[in-house]
Amino acid sequence: MNTRDLLTILSNSTGISGHEYFFSSKIKEVFENYCQSVYQDAAGNVIGVRKARKENPYKIMLAAHMDEIGLMVKNIDEKGFIYFTNIGGVDPRILLAQEVIVHGKEDLFGVIGAKPPHLQSAEEVTKAVKMEDMVIDVGLPAEKVKELVNIGDPITFHSSSSFLLNRYICGKSLDDRAGIIVITECLKELKRSELDVEVYAVATVQEEVGLRGAIVSSYHINPDIGIAIDVCHGETPDASKEETYSTGKGPVITIGPNIHPKLSKKIMDIAKEYNIPFQMDVEPGNTGTDAWAIQVTRSGIPTLLISIPLRYMHTTVETLNFNDITNAGKLLAFFIKKLEGELEVDNS
The missing domain is CATH 3.40.630.10 (Zn peptidases)
Incomplete structure (x- = not known):
């Protein structure tokens, strides 16, 4: 190789x-x-x-x-949304709309979301979303999420590397x-x-x-x-x-x-x-x-x-x-x- x-x-x-x-x-x-x-x-x-x-x-x-760098499960709410914190130097500005993998008892694909701009107040629109206001949605009901995911489970970004032109690579x-x-x-x-x-x-x-x-x-x-x-x-x-x-x-x-x-x-x-x-x-x-x-x-x-x-x-x-x-x-x-x-x- x-x-x-x-x-x-x-x-x-x-x-x-x-x-x-x-x-x-x-x-x-x-x-x-x-x-x-x-x-x-x-x-x-x-x-x-x-x-x-x-x-x-x-x-x-x-x-x-x-x-x-990555993330870690901090809490799971009553609707099954996962709250998280960072491991290493994660800039919160890169997080919205990221695809992630939650490494629980099973690997669960999820997406990071927050309140959409249409529903934000005029003041909220002018500010960056804080990490504590973001959640991970894995598409499962709360009882299933809590069965498969524990507080402290690691979370990694779901991203594939790509070759660019002129011997550049990104990922x-x-x-x-x-x-x-x-x-x-x-x-x-x-x-x-x-x-x-x-x-x-x-x-x-x-x-x-x-x-x-x-x-x-x-x-x-x-x-x-x-x-x-x-x-x-x-x-x-x-x-x-x-x-x-x-x-x-x-x-x-x-x-x-x-x-x-x-x-x-x-x-x-x-x-x-x-x-x-x-x-x-x-x-x-x-x-x-x-x-x-x-x-x-x-x-x-x-x-x-x-x-x-x-x-x-x-x-x-x-x-x-x-x-x-x-x-x-x-x-x-x-x-x-x-x-x-x-x-x-x-x-x-």
Whole structure:
């Protein structure tokens, strides 16, 4: 299976924070194609190990989160309408008219509705509908809904990814299933080589609610270098150019206090050497990614962050260019190959 088709499979899979087990077996199958061993830790992180050819090698950790934002059942009223709350950063403005799946004792298809504009007051028409005023309608009587659905059941968006022109793809949860495909592309490139370093490919859990999977996996692995792969904001007409990056013009390399300066310089030098296009992101503090958690684990881990520009983040039509994924995977593979020998990550 080619990696574009694999990305659509992962995008269409459901796995909100805390419920990644819905599809983590698919990621294990992917990593098994490129790693000597694959296992899952107690938190649910999927960890693949690409062994080195020598004893006591340096350890490189690649981390991309597999969880997505979603919803959770909060209440069921006397007519069978389901009230809900969010898991992760859900913008209420995207919710009206969304199709969803309520994962109760059975998976139930539903739609999110609210009072139509025809019945709203003049004041209500001028305001965005709040999440607490929306309901999910699954078309069943209340007694049947309460038989099949419990408070706390997860709810996911029912959305299928699509290919656009010029190697663009859109769909839900490309944040950060695209990062997992970057890791896959890297592992595919590394499969052709024997390595002096040991590579840990990690699909982390619960990034959207607090970087939790990265915290425990980096503590367990204790790598010499940690590299987070995530998404950043792709440029759109309504967004600031200072805060967005061009899609299709290469992965984004972050610099700032969350990132080890010698590593960021090294990976940029490698990108130039191999003519891999890249962009730069200046982050003065918290990057809000797994890199933030990895950096301060144990006694500190030298960290990098590589991002894929993504339009319409945290919606069901997230959009990116697949060329950026391919280039990011190659860049990471060349970077890892260049690390054979001595790691120069001291702070002197």
